[in-house]
Amino acid sequence: xxxxxxxxxxxxxxxxxxxxxxxxxxxxxxxxxxxxxxxxxxxxxxxxxxxxxxxxxxxxxxxxxxxxxxxxxxxxxxxxxxxxxxxxxxxxxxxxxxxxxxxxxxxxxxxxxxxxxxxxxxxxxxxxxxxxxxxxxxxxxxxxxxxxxxxxxxxxxxxxxxxxxxxxxxxxxxxxxxxxxxxxxxxxxxxxxxxxxxxxxxxxxxxxxxxxxxxxxxxxxxxxxxxxxxxxxxxxxxxxxxxxxxxxxxxxxxxxxxxxxxxxxxxxxxxxxxxxxxxxxxxxxxxxxxxxxxxxxxxxxxxxxxxxxxxxxxxxxxxxxxxxxxxxxxxxxxxxxxxxxxxxxxxxxxxxxxxxxxxxxxxxxxxxxxxxxxxxxxxxxxxxxxxxxxxxxxxxxxxxxxxxxxxxxxxxxxxxxxxxxxxxxxxxxxxxxxxxxxxxxxxxxxxxxxxxxxxxxxxxxxxxxxxxxxxxxxxxxxxxxxxxxxxxxxxxxxxxxxxxxxxxxxxxxxxxxxxxxxx
Amino acid sequence: xxxxxxxxxxxxxxxxxxxxxxxxxxxxxxxxxxxxxxxxxxxxxxxxxxxxxxxxxxxxxxxxxxxxxxxxxxxxxxxxxxxxxxxxxxxxxxxxxxxxxxxxxxxxxxxxxxxxxxxxxxxxxxxxxxxxxxxxxxxxxxxxxxxxxxxxxxxxxxxxxxxxxxxxxxxxxxxxxxxxxxxxxxxxxxxxxxxxxxxxxxxxxxxxxxxxxxxxxxxxxxxxxxxxxxxxxxxxxxxxxxxxxxxxxxxxxxxxxxxxxxxxxxxxxxxxxxxxxxxxxxxxxxxxxxxxxxxxxxxxxxxxxxxxxxxxxxxxxxxxxxx
Numbered sequence: 033x034x035x036x037x038x039x040x041x042x043x044x045x046x047x048x049x050x051x052x053x054x055x056x057x058x059x060x061x062x063x064x065x066x067x068x069x070x071x072x073x074x075x076x077x078x079x080x081x082x083x084x085x086x087x088x089x090x091x092x093x094x095x096x097x098x099x100x101x102x103x104x105x106x107x108x109x110x111x112x113x114x115x116x117x118x119x120x121x122x123x124x125x126x127x128x129x130x131x132x133x134x135x136x137x138x139x140x141x142x143x144x145x146x147x148x149x150x151x152x153x154x155x156x157x158x159x160x161x162x163x164x165x166x167x168x169x170x171x172x173x174x175x176x177x178x179x180x181x182x183x184x185x186x187x188x189x190x191x192x193x194x195x196x197x198x199x200x201x202x203x204x205x206x207x208x209x210x211x212x213x214x215x216x217x218x219x220x221x222x223x224x225x226x227x228x229x230x231x232x233x234x235x236x237x238x239x240x241x242x243x244x245x246x247x248x249x250x251x252x253x254x255x256x257x258x259x260x261x262x263x264x265x266x267x268x269x270x271x272x273x274x275x276x277x278x279x280x281x282x283x284x285x286x287x288x289x290x291x292x293x294x295x296x297x298x299x300x301x302x303x304x305x306x307x308x309x310x311x312x313x314x315x316x317x318x319x320x321x322x323x324x325x326x327x328x329x330x331x332x333x334x335x336x337x338x339x340x341x342x343x344x345x346x347x348x349x350x351x352x353x354x355x356x357x358x359x360x361x362x363x364x365x366x367x368x369x370x371x372x373x374x375x376x377x378x379x380x381x382x383x384x385x386x387x388x389x390x391x392x393x394x395x396x397x398x399x400x401x402x403x404x405x406x407x408x409x410x411x412x413x414x415x416x417x418x419x420x421x422x423x424x425x426x427x428x429x430x431x432x433x434x435x436x437x438x439x440x441x442x443x444x445x446x447x448x449x450x451x452x453x454x455x456x457x458x459x460x461x462x463x464x465x466x467x468x469x470x471x472x473x474x475x476x477x478x479x480x481x482x483x484x485x486x487x488x489x490x491x492x493x494x495x496x497x498x499x500x501x502x503x504x505x506x507x508x509x510x511x512x513x514x515x516x517x518x519x520x521x522x523x524x525x526x527x528x529x530x531x532x533x534x535x536x537x538x539x540x541x542x543x544x545x546x547x548x549x550x551x
Numbered sequence: 552x553x554x555x556x557x558x559x560x561x562x563x564x565x566x567x568x569x570x571x572x573x574x575x576x577x578x579x580x581x582x583x584x585x586x587x588x589x590x591x592x593x594x595x596x597x598x599x600x601x602x603x604x605x606x607x608x609x610x611x612x613x614x615x616x617x618x619x620x621x622x623x624x625x626x627x628x629x630x631x632x633x634x635x636x637x638x639x640x641x642x643x644x645x646x647x648x649x650x651x652x653x654x655x656x657x658x659x660x661x662x663x664x665x666x667x668x669x670x671x672x673x674x675x676x677x678x679x680x681x682x683x684x685x686x687x688x689x690x691x692x693x694x695x696x697x698x699x700x701x702x703x704x705x706x707x708x709x710x711x712x713x714x715x716x717x718x719x720x721x722x723x724x725x726x727x728x729x730x731x732x733x734x735x736x737x738x739x740x741x742x743x744x745x746x747x748x749x750x751x752x753x754x755x756x757x758x759x760x761x762x763x764x765x766x767x768x769x770x771x772x773x774x775x776x777x778x779x780x781x782x783x784x785x786x787x788x789x790x791x792x793x794x795x796x797x798x799x800x801x802x803x804x805x806x807x808x809x810x811x812x813x814x815x816x817x818x819x820x821x822x823x824x825x826x827x828x829x830x831x832x833x834x835x836x837x838x839x840x841x842x843x844x845x846x847x848x849x850x851x852x853x854x855x856x857x858x859x860x861x862x863x864x865x866x867x868x869x870x871x872x873x874x
Contacts, residue, residue: 085765109770117768124766129759132778134856144767179857195767 036061036235037082037203042095044077044086051077053259054095059203064229064236066250066267068243068282070471071442074259079205079239083120084112100202118148121196123206123225127188127213131180137191138164138176144198160198167194168224185339186217193225203235211241214338214498219542222249241472243286244501244545247271255279285476286545294483297524298508301328304459304492305350310359312345319345321516322359325509329459330486332493334503334524336539337513343496346513347462350494351383352376364459381411384453388465390445394437401433404451411456422451426481443474447481454485464496479505501543504528512536559849563842570838571628571831575621578827579613628835634828638820643828646817647836653723654813657805658798660729661736666791669695669741673748677756678775689749695742700801704735704808721810732809736801740794747790751783758782785856792848796841 037059044052052074059065069075080086082097084104097104099119107115124130131140142160145151151159157176164172167190180188189209196204206225210218226249229236240246246253247267254264255278263276274280305327312320320342327333335343348354350361352368360369368379387393394403401419408414420430426447437445446466453461463482467475483506485491497503503510510527512520512535520533531537608614612623633643669692676688711731712720719728755761756779764774799814806815814833821829853860
């Protein structure tokens with residue numbers, strides 16, 4: 033076994049603020065090392081230092097990075113150009129924004145070949161098509177002529193993998209390569225990447241926030257927290273017997289590794305929302321097709337599906353933000369399908385929405401006190417004086433009231449969004465992917481908060497998620513949507529443990545960490 | 552794609568019609584009488600009889616009810632006829648068109664200079680690694696915007712014509728006479744182009760796809776010119792459509808400062824003399840240029856950005872993003 037990459041005592045800072053403080057890592061040829069940590073742990077900074085692409089203001093303070101015997105920290109700009117793409121390649125995080133929007137994808141794959149003189153201008157297109165085929169793209173010659181916006185997220189990520197493979201590198205850094213993708217797509221891509229790495233004897237440095245992904249994919253795991261590696265070891269051993277308190281905390285918080293519901297599941301109750309034969313067409317496209325379900329007071333119904341499954345459209349029809357093409361929506365015994373005007377406005381008091389992205393759903397110019405009391409003032413049901421009580425409900429101190437959203441962490445912002453949704457004492461809260469933009473330990477806290485509030489206030493949740501691992505912690509009932517159809521619907525334990533539909537089985541199998549759990 | 556082009560052409564025609572109608576409303580229907588201005592101006596005023604006024608009004612078609620006037624003038628305008636100049640008796644169309652070549656010469660040269668120097672400053676300023684040079688180059692556009700056009704013109708004349716004696720100060724003689732007016736005209740336009748391109752380049756260079764290019768082992772040149780520039784050019788193109796209109800407006804001041812013949816001079820004279828047919832011809836001509844340039848910009852868009860080719864509505868979204 034030869035050490036391909038060795039990072040010794042690496043320290044990186046951004047404008048004097050330390051981000052990485054003395055990290056040691058080694059990766060051997062043909063092996064996969066996963067670096068796991070939450071945002072701000074320094075995992076991404078470490079990865080970028082290895083390929084010499086620290087963001088503006090980032091600087092290596094001390095330590096060494098040796099790659100195949102060569103010291104990288106001392107490289108000139110010219111020296112780096114020979115390493116990047118040829119020796120070390122990068123698969124970036126978000127395929128939606130990591131390709132040049134105005135160039136054909138074939139050209140972008142061929143670019144690596146041309147930069148390093150591996151192919152001539154004449155031979156590069158064919159070589160690029162071949163790389164696309166190896167990255168798992170059908171009909172590569174045709175796809176090569178496509179522009180990025182014409183491809184799905186999964187295909188774009190495959191294009192980026194092809195571009196990374198092009199220079200026949202010895203090490204590939206994959207920075208959260210699939211976290212922006214649907215779980216089934218994520219699984220196929222990681223499988224494919226693993227197979228390619230094995231075929232070519234590539235070393236893989238996998239950066240992820242998801243211990244489940246790390247457990248499935250890596251030979252070795254390094255857990256990072258606050259700029260340091262707190263624990264390092266072979267995957268199986270590290271997960272079975274975590275030595276460090278932080279690793280244990282991550283393990284217990286990781287939704288993919290804990291199957292237990294946060295409270296006992298409820299089976300029966302008085303219906304609050306009942307939906308029958310719901311359909312929505314956008315022009316010729318049928319987004320939702322004949323969907324029926326019931327949600328009881330004080331319970332949680334999870335709608336699960338991947339992008340384009342119609343789960344958000346369904347929720348919007350329940351909230352009457354979208355009018356159904358066909359079907360009925362009943363709320364607390366009343367048919368609200370065609371409600372309009374003032375009566376619809378009054379109904380809005382009783383149903384609230386929590387959005388996915390707490391960074392985008394709060395007005396950055398307003399103070400927290402104004403944000404949480406806005407619904408109260410809109411319905412003349414209260415004033416700014418009620419703000420402290422609302423924050424207290426979501427366990428935020430009153431000292432936050434004077435702050436602006438930018439001064440809060442992601443988890444704090446989501447708490448503010450929850451406080452705002454609860455201000456009017458609604459009966460129904462629609463949670464649209466409420467935790468998918470958050471770190472795992474924060475996710476766990478927010479889920480616990482949602483469950484506690486449900487107990488205290490008797491709320492019903494319509495919980496929209498692509499993540500079955502999160503769903504099984506909170507749902508009483510589960511509906512699985514695919515391409516607008518409700519393919520499976522029933523009690524959570526039935527759907528999650530005894531799935532009837534093939535697609536549900538596929539979704540369950542795609543949960544990271546599943547392989548280890550089953551074993 | 553065809554429907555995209557047809558829609559843009561239709562929009563262009565609507566803009567032209569609106570320019571004509573608006574100028575008709577403002578010039579013909581609002582108070583103020585060109586005939587009185589002509590006949591009543593100067594020493595002759597005492598000798599004008601009401602009959603003469605009536606005759607003159609009939610001659611210019613001012614006695615018809617306004618819908619009839621509007622219909623007649625619109626029909627005539629469609630044939631390129633805006634009536635006769637009240638001041639000279641020449642047709643307004645001929646006056647404006649014969650003043651056009653010198654104006655087009657300085658406006659065209661001005662636009663080229665603006666793109667070369669504005670774009671050059673932005674490209675070099677974002678490309679160079681020398682901080683002082685970047686700061687210097689990127690402070691040029693804001694400086695250019697804040698300098699008044701007439702003052703720049705006077706300074707240029709002072710230096711190049713009176714001190715160095717290398718270029719003529721005034722007049723239309725020879726290609727050398729183009730240089731100073733064109734520079735004067737290019738300055739504010741180039742400054743805007745430079746500022747928008749520099750901002751747009753910096754935004755693009757911070758995008759994740761640029762990191763992908765670096766990670767392939769690309770050098771600065773490839774990153775800058777091969778990827779960032781084409782993406783950054785998209786909002787600049789929109790900007791050029793807007794500032795090209797400014798070039799015509801700027802020619803009024805520039806031609807006055809440099810005593811050049813051209814549309815600017817004709818405009819000044821027509822406005823001062825309330826020579827309404829000429830003013831309207833100028834307005835419609837200006838609208839025509841604005842529309843043609845923006846049509847050209849719209850047609851170049853899909854060549855630069857494949858997203859517009861499929862979905863022209865995407866363009867509006869992009870503009871919002873790049874705001």
